[in-house]
Amino acid sequence: MEFKNPANILTVMVVGLCAVVPFLAPALGEPFYVIVFARIMIWAIAAVSLNLIMGYGGMISFGHAVYLGIGGYTIGILAFHGITSAWVQWPLAISTCALISLIFGAISLRTRGVYFIMITLALAQMVFFLSVSAERYGSDDGLNILARSDFGVSFFDLNDKLTMYYTIFGFLLASVFVSWRLIHSRFGAVIRAAKSNDTRVQAVGLSTYTYRLTAFVIAGVMCGIAGLLQANLENFVSPDMMNWPRSGELIFMVVLGGMSTVFGPVTGAFVFLMLSEILSTWTIHWHVIFGPFLVLLVIFARGGIAGLLTPGRTRE
């Protein structure tokens, strides 16, 4: 990997900043930024997971935020019923995401292009409306989570701010590392090849459907982990976390940072959320600036930030 190229330097800076924010922000008199960065990192995990299927696999899921919701709601509903042990909550959240993404993937991967986009959207909205109609769990008002996931040990307590923050940070690093390994493995080669030329992959003897579906489930689980972290961080889940605009924002973060680059989605999430954070403190009409900016970036930097900063590299 080229560490001298500016895109990677930016990534190292973003990750480095994430690592020191819990100490830096209070020292600068802006402790509020600790939670901002924690949120950004959660979105970055979700964006990294979407990039696996969208950037590398060409599967443009417009319902990816649903796994944030499913991961989050699993924590919320279990906590509501008094089950707060992380050893129950987390495996259950992960397996629920795996199961749902297996079902949704099995259905939607039978289609291509616009149909795939619409089916992933429709399936995700189905779960969204289910959560809106679940009166017991707060409907559209959402569900407060009274206690964070409990690991039952004193040295690892998510109620501790630093532990919570660095748990998220650890998962972010893990998600980037896992996706890097995946992409360069045999499995990843099949996924990338199927994006480029599906028929050819079949003509060398590999059933692309099974491989795509596996990637879809891996991405669903990874995004579900982001969801369970979000539920713990905010002590709150609501249908809004899996409504379709969230899925659209995830797509935007991936495109903004640079599709099919391992770190792109991290910088994409960072720039997207920091910009909206900063602009919204300037004016309540910040969308008027934010929207055109994003449009310009997509038009003039087709490889996203990574493409813009990488000399001599052109991406489709």
Add this chain to the structure above:
Amino acid sequence: MSNALKDMVKEVALEARELNKSFGGLTATDNLSIEVARGEIHAVIGPNGAGKTTFVNVLSGLLKPDSGEILFAGRDVTLLSAAARVRQGLARSFQITSIFRDFTTLENVMLSVQAGQGHSFRFWAPTARDKSLREPAVDLLERVGLGDRVDVTAGNLAHGEQRQLEIAISLATNPSFLLLDEPMAGMGPEESQGMIDFLKVLKGSYTMLLVEHDMDAVFALADRITVLVYGKAIATGTPDEIRNDAAVRAAYLGEEAV
């Protein structure tokens, strides 16, 4: 062994029985039967629109026939997917170059080698350092004459080189049978001759069904020829028989090659 007996034990590598395939009102494959003996190069020729590529697509499994059956090495493969047929040893190349354009030449062939080694549910080890993929892929690229082009992005190769890569990808799956859909498509005379020479080298190691427009190539390579017109086989025979067949001359060769 007498010739008659030799013919009796002659092994059939691929057999199509009464295949039919139509698209709406257009019959692309019309009650087509063909037998390809092990080790031979069997050419399929025919004017444009004769249904040659459709035939290759049906044989390779990319299209399902409306009726009829396909036997490969004595087994009925009619219901098998394209990928499953490749795993049985039935590989194909494409008329319109079908490669992974943003992969390097080496990565193209490595993917195919990888597919020939069984499933690819290996999630962790990087392929770039995998000698069991790299070495066979480099060997194969040297054989097809791309040994000095391994690290070039496939989309940047010259057209003739892409055609060579196309064949290399097919060979890397370890097939016993090659379905070659116009391997010389778009090639200049020199490149074509190179490909003819290369296919001659492969002859003996592989059974081949060769769909080709280039008559010089067909008559230089084929043991037997089947002539397709509107999806129907109007004649099958040795190159000499085909050259002298009245129906073939009328339907096809008459215009260009008498």
